[in-house]
Amino acid sequence: MSAPEASVQVSFKNRAKTALADRTLKIAIDRTTGTAEAKRAVAVAAFPEFQDARARGRAIKDHVIAHLDHYLEQFERNATASGAKVHWASDDAEARAIITRICLDAKAKLVTRSKSMLGEEIGLPHALADAGIERVETDLAEHIIQLAGEAPSHIVWPAMHRTREQVAELFKIAHHPPPAADDPATMVQSARRELRAKFLGADIGISGSNFLVADTGATCTVTNEGNAELTTTPPRIHIVTAGIEKIVPTTAHALSLLRLLVRSATGGELTQYTTFHCGPKRPGDADGPEEMHIVLVDNGRTRMLANEFREMLRCIRCGACMNHCVVYRQIGGHAYGGTYPGPMGSVLTPVLNGLAGSRDLPNACTMNGRCAEVCPVEIPIPTLLRAWRIRSWRERLEPGSLRAGIGIWAVLARRPGLYRLASRIGVRAIRLFGKGGWIARLPLAGGWTAHRDLPRPTGRTFMDQYRAQQADKGDRP
């Protein structure tokens, strides 16, 4: 059973509980996020200008968002002039229809794909399968989860939930010949051998885009493996899928943002391959596709532009927020149930799937602020998660018991006298459940006491103690 299917049937709490019980998953998460956190710290320390670069990156994204229509039209003009065909899709269904139509018109049998989270967001893998087209994922991690029949659990390391031993099991069945050993180097060689023929035999190559450059009409991919260029060069047709927020004014702006993106994602300075793709093969070119299609996808982005989530459009998909999130590092990506996991996913999933089915995500946050501290474009993620909590309350999505409890608290909180009386009764009543200095079990507080003991109150409220202390001071000469 794949993760997205599971998410429809099972609640977030149950998915999180299952994830927490999975010791292998915890090992896998710790290995990758631990390395990512350490490498980012080294890369940032080696770049004293990082904070200034961050402010500039944020300003570039805000500028583009403030003139989004202008830049999209400029991009469309220049991409068209380069010989590419630009398509527009309001939502995921329109995007799937456009891409499937291009594949069917070309009578494509084999499609190679270079990792793109937007492709996952619009459900491209399923759409291609439904159209009877063989899809080969070429990013190593995407190759692993395609073999496992899973969705990505991280936006940079989609297979980070799998240990090397689990990857070896998959390759042993799928690769011919199977890899000779289960160390990462041998398995990477095996995937290289297995996928080489697919690259060269594909009818269509599909990639995402990290940037759309308005003044040239180029799209930009970044990879460490070199799979994007091997995906987009040999086939007859190259299709790009891109969110409309990916636009930047010029190549120089894109390169400026790249410094932030790569350091924040992997701790590298640049990915091994950064490629600007501008139109199809030119007359006389030694290689390249004959057709290039660019599908610009809205899918909720113009809604975010109009509401309190506009700042989320700055996101450049580095994944630093999840690598530094205490919740993500306990439960991994699949428990979130959406395309995008972690802090940024908890902001985006309610936009994409509706708040009613995903209101647990903005609540599954400790508000420790780590995500906002490391975000390379200064997105105030905790503030945006709080905005979802406020919406959820306004739309009355919480269960009745919770609303009633908060309602009672609100009545007390607005009446200081009554509040103090209730606290006085409360701390004395709670003391009755304690043994020694600690309380192991307390009615209505099972969520707390299931995991740790509660300190036994002293028997007097803070206000009582404060008053007594102030009175003492008054007595002194």
Add this chain to the structure above:
Amino acid sequence: MTARDRILSAIRAALPQERPAPDAIAAEAKALLADPDTSRPRLVAEGLVDAFILKAEAIGTTIDRVGGMEAVPDAVRRYLSGYGLSLSLAVEPTPALTALDWTGLDTGTTLAPDQPAALGKALWGIAESGSMIVHSGADTPILLSFLPLHHIVVLQESDILSHLEDYAAQLAERPHPRNAILITGPSGTTDIEGSYVRGAHGPGFLHVILVASTD
């Protein structure tokens, strides 16, 4: 109403009605790049060549310095022999390379499936990051940079630029090629447990023959 109209009108509805003219937007965009030194890494050495070498070697690129273009075939032979490879490789059909004397080496312009090495020429290097730049064209097939296990690149010292912005300026001065590629080290992956392995799909070895400036 087309999807294009729907998207553009939704954007316009969300943004202020009074909008600056295109010239003003362009000026604002340009201002965002002003004073780049405040927000980009400093070079790791005084000179461009030294900085380039330090950065390139740090990411696993190997470097062989030669005195002139005529020394390139010997450097290639040295490299292939060092790895115990046969003296056979694909050479990008760019005049600067095809004009050289390849006697004693088996060279072609296409890469056979079992051929481990290809030679190309970079247009520029970047001292900031140890990157090299390749543009697609009639005599620069992109696949030669990605298919072989050993990618050998000729770079002239005089073509080393300081920062990424300097390359952006060069690119802006000419027609944009189909592909403009920054190559920064050999192909690698960290997709299995975050552990770094070279040669994922592209070349596992990136070797630069750095040619001294003649003037």
